[in-house]
Amino acid sequence: MSTKIVTARVGVKDSHTIAAYIEHGGYKALRKALLEMTPEEVQAEVTASGMLGRGGAGFETGRKWSMLKQDLVKYLVVNGDESEPSTFKDHLLVENDPHQLVEGTLITAYAIGASRAFIYLRGEFAFGLERVQAAINEAYAYGAVGGNIFGSGFSVDLVLQPGAGAYICGEETALIESLEGKRGYPRIKPPYFPAVIGLYGAPTIVNNVETMSNVPWIVTNGGKAFAALGKGRSTGTRLFALSGDVMRPGNYELEMTSKTFRELIYDSDLGGGLKEGRSVKAVIPGGVSAPWIGPDNLDLPLGQDEVAQAGSMLGSGSIIVLDDHSCAVRAAWRITKFFNRESCGQCTPCREGSGWIEKIMHRIEMGSGTESDLDLVLDACDNIAPGLTWPPQQTTICVLGPSIPSSVVSAIKMFRDEFMIHIKEEGCPFVH
Amino acid sequence: MSTDAPQNLITISVDGKEIHAKSGELLIEAAEKAGIFIPRFCFHNRLPQVGVCRMCLVEVKGPRGFALQPSCYLPVADGMEVITDSEKVKKAQDGVLEFLLINHPLDCPTCDKGGECPLQDQTLTFGPGESRFIEEKRHWEKPIAISKLVFLDRERCIQCDRCTRFADVVAGDALIEFFGRGDHTEVNVFPERPFTSYFSGNTVQICPVGALTASPYRFKARPWDLSQVESSCTTCSMGCRIMVQSSQNQLTRYLGLDSDSVNHGWLCDKGRFGFEAVNSPERVTAPLARKDDDYVETTWAGALSQVVEKIGEAKAAGDSHRIGFILGSRLTNEDMYAWVKLAKGVIGTDNVDLNMGDGLKGSIVAGLPRATINEAVSSKAILAFTGDIKEEIPVLFLRLREAVKAGRTKLVTIGTRANSLDGLSEATARIGIDELKSFARGLLKDGSEFGEIGAVLSSQGVGSDGDGLVVLLGRENLSVDQSVAEAFALELARALPKARFLITLRSTNFSGGTDLGAAPGLLPGRSLLGDVSEALAERWVTTPSHAGLSVEGMLKSALRGELDLIFVVGADPRADFIDSELANAALDEVDFVVSVDTYMSETSSRADLVLPAAAFAEKSGTTTNFEGRIFTLNQKVTPPGVCRPDWIIASEIALEMGEDLGFGSSSEVLDEIAAVSQLHWGLSWSRLTAAATVEGALVPLSPTALSIRRRAMLDQVSTPGIASVWNQGLAQSKTAYLDVDSADGSIDPASRAVQGIGLPEPLWPMEAIQPAGSLSLDYIRKLYSRGEHLTRSPHLSELIVKPKCRISYDTAKQLGVKTGESVRIIDTGGGEASFEAEVDDAVKEGAVELIHGSFLVSGFSPVRADKAVNYVKVERA
Amino acid sequence: MSFFTPENLEKAKVLVGLYPDRRSALIPLCHLAQGQRGHLSHEAIEEIAELLEIQPAEVMGTASFYDMLHTEDVGKYLVGVCTNVACLLGGGQELLDHASDVLGVSPGGTTEDGMFTLEEVECVAHCDKAPCAQVNYRYFGPLGNGDFDTLVDDLKNDRLSESVPPHGVLSRVFRDAPPMVPLEIIHQERRKMDEAKKARLAAQNPDAGGKQ
Incomplete structure (x- = not known):
């Protein structure tokens, strides 16, 4: 049985209530941080843990905190806008263990000296919003948030902010704009690195829900204990959200690098394998922004650098499996349709390019594509992500742009024959 | 890094070429100055950058090698390496253009922007040859009216954010916004809330495609049908620089020119679209003599001899002071001078004035220490006691707004009522008329009742002598007599001797007129009647024997039967004089009224003789804005009928009297002004036009005033419609203006010292007692208060x-x-x-707000000239 | 002011007070307005603009960016069927087609009785229950065609009113907390924290302060 950190209380009766949370050791870490540790000591533990951010970019959390510009006014924003397709881990955490998130957020606010903390939760998580707000209310009543927390002399307020349905707000600068009551337009970096110019122009730390949920454990057990799990830069555990053509889709918290893609998909206590007689055709790791990997890469361990070396990314920790009965063209088209719908429209290549690429992909899937369309679509992709490299370059403001080509390029590269069948037979050969 | 860069400059490499730039300057501008034009759409030099169109991507070397970066968003840093002409850059630019075009309609042949369209031009220069897009384009309902002046075609929009940014950031009128998301993003207004900004026309000017069009210009002309001249708008006293364009001898459009000193390229809609009035079929085109209740056309010869006959009769009845001249704001400096010379220098009357009771005494305007706009917006603090700037001098409002928002200065506002400047002010104070004296005396002293205002000024570092303070002085509430504002200014000038003033009166050329002696007691050059210079004595036949009357004085005098002949030149006192009852009763009493006008106004339609004058853009000359800056005005079209410029009419009258005013062209008038007025020393038409026309020339001239200045280059994409008329197409790296810095060595600063005329003692009027049962009156102006200019412009009316x-x-x-x-x-x-009553809590309790100029009711004048403060009674009708 | 009920107006004012800049309350206020009327009416937008001291166009500009904020009327139940890739692999597109047949409206449409609005939605983070659908942001899945029919029937007959709240995502979210600590007080505290930190650093490095 591997170590469970963020899902340790999942399954516990009434795990979302403060009573259950306290019974299982909750708010001890906050007390310890506030009453026994200096902010720098908390930061030092998190730095020692080596924890990489769990949102998608995988930046070291301790380093991020240390880059915060030192100003009197600073903010902490928790990114709970989980919208990357096939990512459903934060949603589990906010519904089942909202106090863990609240506690981690408060500890972080203390560590970085935030003036106020905000939890920005995806608007569609209506149930999660109820759970988190109830947890915040309980935490206020318990004295864990607000003025003079636990008599420590440290005060901070925590505000729950609902989103309203826009994928781009998962991008941290767009999230900040949204939190300021504006259209979710990503800001241009430089100069708008949140740690320097963030919410209301003040230095701001933006951390993911899962990242925050790990913080109480790190404070309680020490950064070293966290770093002892996993391998290399991939320390601790991660929630892997497995979906697609597998028998047992779901969230699995695993020690990092302890399992391979193959084990995650096939182990009977994990993915449970595929339908009878089918085989893995492709895996989309790390969310639909990531390039696909083929069956030849199934033995890669689930680690940050391991996946990066294979030309993709671990990203948000979501893993979609396509079996040999699924159409790669259709999947790639649907992903471009997603990006087209979710493009914020601010910059030209993404706004116009996403729609055009979607139209070409749709044309091919529906059987009215031509062979030259493949070159055309690749060239249009190249005008968004020059060179079609990984990690990508971009002509756009934010990374949504170069995310559009990922699936298209992967699909054409890996399944060109399948595209040709669509073109020659004037339709999709798969049954759906 | 590099050591050979001139001081304060850094060195960067662009396409292997070393160029010098100011640290922090944007790469796109630094490159352009070095002759490397990087294409762009969303970038505009007077707007904050957004970096969204991605057209200006170039390769910039970073820690991981060269990467594409938006050059409009990147400040240059020493040693920066940039490539703008690589295959990678070209492909990116090509790609952006192709993306922009996939949903852009191909209706260029019927689009107003065709021929002056940055999208069209840059596609030809940088874009792909043909489209690979075969799908259906995005569709929107074709143009929708977002206001009475502006149409929006969303199919043509490329989402560059220029119009929305302008409306929000520059104008502060966020009435147009992006709606929707992704490729369904549109610009639009909220339902039932049209784009009523006073500045809406600027969005049309800066739109890089044909998405925004102005109703007065739609389908009127093509750029290749247009020709243009530079000029200055004379709608108010700001003097915004404009390009006047015409086609087939009809004015078609004004576009704002970017003048660093004045308008930054912006115009208000009243100025921009007022050209329609010049084209009006209702113009007076021939001299009209009154015959019973009607007018008959007459000849210039007939009219002039009648005028001279009347001058003779008036002089015979007593002295030349039985003749008066009311001059109006339409006049150029040359016109002003010609009329002043005719009145004071030939006829010998000092009854010359241009203050319609809504201004300030000429001697005070001429005597107060002045500031410029640029000095005001970079001063330590600004104290405003003025009419509503947004309503009266709208583009000054934009300049103030920009400076305050950028934190360059702080503004404090005092007044009797709410004012648009309140929202920009660090502190505001509602002040009673009877409190002004103690306010002015105690402002920066301890224990002032208005401590909050003083505290802002002190914290900004304003000296106890007023050093660093600029006062915006105008007529805050027209129901209060001008003597109050005058006494206040004199009191302040005495308490804070280093404070300087920006006289924010709306009336167009009040400043030039005052400088040229168009006020009782003054001679050209801000000098007093007694100070006749040698140069003047040489050129003038006579000078007035004694000081004359203001407009108000003339009207009162007329009522007593002491005025036989009055010239109303480009003015409409029956409608515009602050006490319309006095004006109407008085003018009815005058034996003979000569009106020199462009339309049959209230006054000219009851005059005895109407002389047809040339209008704006029908004559050349100069004008002076409220800060004392002189700009050229250029003729673009020929006047209709036998209309003549005013300076010619004045000259002809003099000739008919047997005197030669001595000039045969407007530039010769300017030469004489420069000769007789110490203030205007050094000015000449050739100097003004050869040098800094866009920035004008501040008088008195300094050695650099007429130098050829480094100035904002004409960004052909920022200002489509101007460069296109010059070039008929995009001319890359062709700079339309000179770009060197050199002083004119022939101007010796020592030679042009102007002696001030000094300031009189403050003279406060008696305290006004509010009659029982009355309400106080807020008598205000609105930008669109009725006026000849507006009523004759179909779209503005x-x-x-x-x-x-x-x-x-x-x-x-x-x-x-x-x-x-x-x-x-x-x-x-x-x-x-x-x-009709309108209930609004923006009006203070116990007050009534009426708009000056919005009504003309016989017998009714809410302001009476003999009252220091006016009150009215209000009843339910 | 006339759109918000007195009770909601109180809530609106509390929301506005949560942020250093009142415009931040824009999205919460839009949710609140939708909870009251089902969609975001022009009247609501004008009132929100007034509360935030901005133009209605700015509220509209922001609101129209977000899929959950509807400026047109919607049904009592907002039914969103996910067709994104994980659901697509599980038959999401077919479920959407079925839903369209059963409800008799295309995606984006509202049934004539005003009961249902059908939407095709992007991933709603229930990929382990593909294909899934949301009803007023409560989740159901995996849904076969029969399951969907039962769901519709339950909704029509009010059998799910307990678990599916009325439309308006914040209808069951209430902040029940003492007034916020004023930011000035927080900043006094932070100043003290900063000083304490400096003192600690000086203590750790006794030489640092003395060196030139």
């Missing part, structure tokens, strides 16, 4: 404000009226008029 009486909720309750109901207002002279 729709915007003219309706006469309304605004009162607060509590006042309305006491009167028992609701919005939309009618109230009767009784003035102190017993005149009355009915108004």
Whole structure:
């Protein structure tokens, strides 16, 4: 049985209530941080843990905190806008263990000296919003948030902010704009690195829900204990959200690098394998922004650098499996349709390019594509992500742009024959 | 890094070429100065950058090698390496253009922007040859009217954010916004809330495609049908630089030119679209002599001999002071001077004035220490006691707004009523008329009642002698006599001797007129009647024997039967004089009224003789803005009929009298001005046009005033419609203006010292006692208060404000009226008029707000010239 | 002011007070307005603009960016069927087609009785229950065609009113907390924290302060 950190209380009766949370050791870490540790000591533990951010970019959390510009006014924003397709881990955490998130957020606010903390939760998580707000209310009543927390002399307020349905707000600068009551337009970096110019122009730390949920454990057990799990830069555990053509889709918290893609998909206590007689055709790791990997890469361990070396990314920790009965063209088209719908429209290549690429992909899937369309679509992709490299370059403001080509390029590269069948037979050969 | 860069400059490498730039300057601008034009759409030099169109991507070397970066968003840093001409850059630019075009309609042949379209031009220069897009384009309902002046075609929009940014950031009128998301993003207005910004036309000017069009220009002309000249707008006293364009001898469009000193390229809509008035079929085109109740056309010869006959009769009846001249704001400096010379220098009357009771005494205007706009917006602090700048001098409002928002200065506002500047002010104070004296005396002293205002000024570092302070002085409330504002200014000038003033009166060329002696007691050059220079004595036949009368004085004198002949030149006192009852009664008494005008105004339609004058853009000359800056005005079209410029009319009258004013062209008038006026020393038409026309020349001239200055280059994409008319197409790296810095060595600063005329003692009027049962009056101006300019411009005339009486909720309750109901207002002279009431808590309790110029009711004048403060009675009608 | 009920107006004012800049309350206020009327009416937008001291166009500009904020009327139940890739692999597109047949409206449409609005939605983070659908942001899945029919029937007959709240995502979210600590007080505290930190650093490095 591997170590469970963020899902340790999942399954516990009434795990979302403060009573259950306290019974299982909750708010001890906050007390310890506030009453026994200096902010720098908390930061030092998190730095020692080596924890990489769990949102998608995988930046070291301790380093991020240390880059915060030192100003009197600073903010902490928790990114709970989980919208990357096939990512459903934060949603589990906010519904089942909202106090863990609240506690981690408060500890972080203390560590970085935030003036106020905000939890920005995806608007569609209506149930999660109820759970988190109830947890915040309980935490206020318990004295864990607000003025003079636990008599420590440290005060901070925590505000729950609902989103309203826009994928781009998962991008941290767009999230900040949204939190300021504006259209979710990503800001241009430089100069708008949140740690320097963030919410209301003040230095701001933006951390993911899962990242925050790990913080109480790190404070309680020490950064070293966290770093002892996993391998290399991939320390601790991660929630892997497995979906697609597998028998047992779901969230699995695993020690990092302890399992391979193959084990995650096939182990009977994990993915449970595929339908009878089918085989893995492709895996989309790390969310639909990531390039696909083929069956030849199934033995890669689930680690940050391991996946990066294979030309993709671990990203948000979501893993979609396509079996040999699924159409790669259709999947790639649907992903471009997603990006087209979710493009914020601010910059030209993404706004116009996403729609055009979607139209070409749709044309091919529906059987009215031509062979030259493949070159055309690749060239249009190249005008968004020059060179079609990984990690990508971009002509756009934010990374949504170069995310559009990922699936298209992967699909054409890996399944060109399948595209040709669509073109020659004037339709999709798969049954759906 | 590099050591050979001139001081304060850094060195960067662009396409292997070393160029010098100011640290922090944007790469796109630094490159352009070095002759490397990087294409762009969203970038505009007067807007904050957004970096969204991605057209200006170039390769910049970073820690991981060269990467594409938006050059409009990147400040240059020493040693920066940039490539703008690589295959990678070209492909990216090609790609952006192709993306922009996939959903852009191919309706260029019917698009107003065709021929001056940055999208069209840059596609030809940088874009792909043909489209690979075969799908259906995005569709929107074709143009929708987002206001009475602006149409929006969303299919043509490329989402560059220029218009929306302008509306929000520059104008502060966020009435147009992006709606929707992704490739369904559109610009639009909220339903039932049209884009009524006073500055809406600027969005049309800066739109890089044909998405925004202005109703007065739609389908009127093509750039290749147009020709243009530089000029200055004369709608108000700001002097915004403009390009006047015409086609087939008809004015078609004004576009704002970027003048660093004045308008930054922006115009207000009243100025921009007022050209329609010049084209009006209602122009007076021939001399008209009154015959019973009608007019008959006459010849210039006939008219002039009648004028001279009347001058002779008036002089015979007593002295030349039985003749008066009311001069108006339409006049150029040359016109002003010619009329002043005719009146004071030939006829010998000092009854010359241009203050319609809404201004300030010429001798005070001429005597106060002045500031410029640029000095004001970079001063330590600004104190405003002025009419509503947004309504009266709109582009000055933009300049102030920009400076305050950027934190370059702080503004404090005092006044009797709410004002658009309040929202920009660090502190505001409602002040009673009787408190002004103690305010001015105690402002920066301890224990002032208005400590909050003083505290802001002190914290900004304003000296106890007023050093660093600029005062915006105008007519804050027209119901209060000008003597109050004058006494206040004199009191302040005495208490804070280092404070300087920006005289924010709206009337167009009040400043030039005052400088040229168009006020009683003054001679050209801000000098007093007694100070006749040698140069003047040489050129003038006579000078007035004694000081004459103001407009108000002339009208009162006429009422007493002491004025036989009055020239009303480019003015309409029957409609515009602050006490319209006095003006109408007085003019009825004058034996002979000569009106020199462009339309049959209230005054000219009851004059004895009407002489047809050339209008704006029908003559050349100069004008002076309220800060004392002189700009050239250029002729673009020929006047209709036998209209003549005013300076010629004045000259002809003199000739008919047997005197030669001595000039045969407007530039010769300017030469004489420069000769007789120490203030205008050194000015000449050739100097003005050869040098800094866009920046004008501040008088008195300094050695650098007329130098050829480094100035904002004409960004052909920022200002489509100007470069295209020059070039008929995009001319890359062709700079339309000179770009060197050199002083004119022939101007010796020592030679042009102008002696001030000194300031009189403050003279406060008697305290006004509010009659029982009366309400105080807020008598204000609106941008679209009725006026000849507006009524003769078909598109602007729709915007003219309706006469309304605004009162607060509590006042309305006491009167028992609701919005939309009618109230009767009784003035102190017993005149009355009915108004529709509008209840609005922006009006203070116990006050009535009326808009000057919005009504003309016989017998009714809410302001009476003999009252220091005016009150009115209000009844439910 | 006339759109918000007195009770909601109170809530609106509390929301506005949560942020250093009142415009931040824009999205919460839009949710609140939708909870009251089902969609975001022009009247609501004008009132929100007034509360935030901005133009209605700015509220509209922001609101129209977000899929959950509807400026047109919607049904009592907002039914969103996910067709994104994980659901697509599980038959999401077919479920959407079925839903369209059963409800008799295309995606984006509202049934004539005003009961249902059908939407095709992007991933709603229930990929382990593909294909899934949301009803007023409560989740159901995996849904076969029969399951969907039962769901519709339950909704029509009010059998799910307990678990599916009325439309308006914040209808069951209430902040029940003492007034916020004023930011000035927080900043006094932070100043003290900063000083304490400096003192600690000086203590750790006794030489640092003395060196030139």
